[in-house]
Amino acid sequence: MEPETLFDAVGRERAEAGAPLAARMRPRTLDEVVGQAKLRRPGSPLRRLVEAAPGSRAVPASVILWGPPGTGKTTLAHVVARSTDRVFRELSAINAGVKEVRAVIDSARRELGMSGRETLLFLDEIHRFSKAQQDSLLPAVENRWVTLIAATTENPYFSVISPLLSRSLLLTLEPLDDADVATLVDRALVAPQGLADSVTLDGEARAQLLRLAGGDARKALTALEAAAGAARDQGFGSVTAEVLAQALDRAAVRYDRDGDQHYDVASALIKSIRGSDVDAALHYLARMIEAGEDPRFIARRLVISASEDIGLADPTALPTAVAAMQAVSFLGWPEARITLAQAAIALALAPKSNAAIKAIDAALADVRAGSAGPVPLHLRDGHYKGAAKLGHAQGYVYPHDLPGAVAAQQYAPDAVHGKRYYNPTRHGIEERYADRVEKIRALLAGESSGPRPGSGQPKPDDGAGPA
Numbered sequence: 001m002e003p004e005t006l007f008d009a010v011g012r013e014r015a016e017a018g019a020p021l022a023a024r025m026r027p028r029t030l031d032e033v034v035g036q037a038k039l040r041r042p043g044s045p046l047r048r049l050v051e052a053a054p055g056s057r058a059v060p061a062s063v064i065l066w067g068p069p070g071t072g073k074t075t076l077a078h079v080v081a082r083s084t085d086r087v088f089r090e091l092s093a094i095n096a097g098v099k100e101v102r103a104v105i106d107s108a109r110r111e112l113g114m115s116g117r118e119t120l121l122f123l124d125e126i127h128r129f130s131k132a133q134q135d136s137l138l139p140a141v142e143n144r145w146v147t148l149i150a151a152t153t154e155n156p157y158f159s160v161i162s163p164l165l166s167r168s169l170l171l172t173l174e175p176l177d178d179a180d181v182a183t184l185v186d187r188a189l190v191a192p193q194g195l196a197d198s199v200t201l202d203g204e205a206r207a208q209l210l211r212l213a214g215g216d217a218r219k220a221l222t223a224l225e226a227a228a229g230a231a232r233d234q235g236f237g238s239v240t241a242e243v244l245a246q247a248l249d250r251a252a253v254r255y256d257r258d259g260d261q262h263y264d265v266a267s268a269l270i271k272s273i274r275g276s277d278v279d280a281a282l283h284y285l286a287r288m289i290e291a292g293e294d295p296r297f298i299a300r301r302l303v304i305s306a307s308e309d310i311g312l313a314d315p316t317a318l319p320t321a322v323a324a325m326q327a328v329s330f331l332g333w334p335e336a337r338i339t340l341a342q343a344a345i346a347l348a349l350a351p352k353s354n355a356a357i358k359a360i361d362a363a364l365a366d367v368r369a370g371s372a373g374p375v376p377l378h379l380r381d382g383h384y385k386g387a388a389k390l391g392h393a394q395g396y397v398y399p400h401d402l403p404g405a406v407a408a409q410q411y412a413p414d415a416v417h418g419k420r421y422y423n424p425t426r427h428g429i430e431e432r433y434a435d436r437v438e439k440i441r442a443l444l445a446g447e448s449s450g451p452r453p454g455s456g457q458p459k460p461d462d463g464a465g466p467a
Contacts, residue, residue: 021225022218024193025184026075028082034217035180036072036173045169046076050083062141062148062164064126064156067173068332070216073151076173077122080149087111087119089146093128098136105140112145119146126150127159134161141167155330175215182210184217185224199228204241212248214292214333223248265291269344270301274309278348285344295336299325302343313353313428320346351428359422366416373413408446418445 027033030040030050039046049063063080065073081088089104101123108119126134140146141164148168156165188194189201201209205227213220227239230247265287272280288298299321306321324343328336366372380392388394399405410417420441424434 020222021188021194022221025188025191025221026078028079030076030079030083033072033075033079034183035176036076039076039171039173046080046171049169050080062150062168064160064165064168064170065149065151065173066156066170067153068175068215069153069334070213070218070220071173071176072217073173074122074124077120077149077151080147081120081122085117086147087117088122089119090122091124093123093125093133096123098133101133101136105145108140108146118144121146121148123148123150125152127152127154127156131161134164138163138167153332153335158330176217177215178210181213181215181217181220182206185209185220188221188224195224195228199231199236200238202238202240205239205244208241208244211291266297266301269298270305270309273302273305273344273348274352276348276352278345281344281348282341285340289333289337289340292333295328295331295333295340296325298340299328299343302340302347305347308357309352309354310347310350311353311356311430312433313351313425313430315429317347317350351430353425353427353430355422355424355430362421366419371415373415375413376410404443406440406443408443411444 030047033040038044041047046063065076067073077090078088080086087108089107091100091104101121104119104121108121111117111119121140123129123137137148141148150160150164150168152159156170160168185201185206189199190197201224209220209223209227212223223244224239227244227247231237231239231243234243236243265284269281269284269288272278272284285298303318303321303325306317310317321343324339327339331339377391377394380390397409412419422437424430424437426434
């Protein structure tokens with residue numbers, strides 16, 4: 001039998017102490033970390049931080065780890081702490097404040113003065129600290145009383161104060177892929193500090209576990225531990241999909257992000273919004289969230305729906321959807337679920353109109369069929385020398401010079417002159433457009449008084465105004 005490594009010995013002690021599986025399986029060295037290959041490569045800032053001697057000026061005194069939940073931010077902080085003889089202190093911005101931070105800093109200064117040992121402060125969820133609370137960290141970082149490692153799931157350029165950000169090394173953690181999470185799950189099944197071969201995991205359950213984890217290693221190991229316990233309680237030696245679902249107290253979401261279900265559920269979400277069924281829309285949104293769907297994909301679908309199915313019936317729908325898309329780009333799960341739900345509800349309950357998509361598709365159909373033709377002479381660019389001799393821009397009437405800012409002149413080419421592409425509904429705000437477009441079309445056709453091309457005093461085309 002091979003001798004027990006330090007990693008195995010410590011892991012066994014953790015297991016005996018009843019620590020959660022995710023904590024027991026936490027790597028002790030950078031080489032044991034799964035994923036984040038760019039951060040772990042030789043010569044990388046993180047590796048230099050791990051391998052640097054205490055007090056080294058080769059690395060910054062502050063590091064910010066930014067990434068989705070379960071990607072290894074806490075793990076990396078522990079790896080750095082173990083790499084040298086540092087005192088490790090851990091705080092969470094959820095339940096700590098300035099008082100707790102100052103206590104750690106005071107302790108770190110005493111330790112540094114008495115024994116020369118540095119203190120590493122790991123501050124989780126730093127984005128939850130106010131500006132004043134973050135300010136309290138600056139003296140300690142500036143004077144290197146502590147080595148600060150701060151973790152956040154939110155964009156630090158929005159959530160961390162500039163003075164702290166400028167003094168920090170920002171490291172971005174990428175979401176783990178299914179292969180990374182599978183490696184951790186397989187390791188936990190056999191490791192002495194893990195489940196130590198007490199159960200096996202069948203193929204369907206393994207696939208389901210990876211799907212539900214959605215790239216979150218902590219979530220995967222927590223679910224595995226619960227399922228293993230449920231299997232042992234029932235006298236089973238293997239974790240099945242049914243046991244996993246029972247252990248997690250949730251139904252297995254039949255959803256393949258790379259297969260038909262991906263498109264079927266996305267289609268159902270959009271069609272439910274189009275049909276104004278807000279409850280069905282929220283159901284399909286929840287299924288996509290539980291399946292670990294990329295929130296940016298969902299947001300993009302909502303932006304499309306805002307124009308395709310709502311349009312000018314509610315002009316606020318598109319800004320709402322775009323705002324949601326921008327928000328989820330720096331929120332991520334789980335907070336993104338709230339933003340997406342807000343947008344989906346607004347879109348589902350908005351008045352509906354597909355007039356915009358019908359209008360552009362009809363115009364495209366004519367163009368593709370060859371109905372184009374030359375631009376009318378009076379609309380052509382006339383600000384260059386010689387344009388007047390060609391008749392360009394001659395007789396163009398500047399609409400702003402007229403009451404109502406509508407000039408009775410031809411804009412479309414002869415091939416499609418008089419063609420009506422936009423046919424507004426009378427739903428919601430679009431009713432206003434329906435009334436206005438008929439009046440404007442009548443004016444453009446000269447059915448009321450107003451100058452025509454070549455009459456009155458046309459706006460000179462000198463390049464300063466519209467050409």
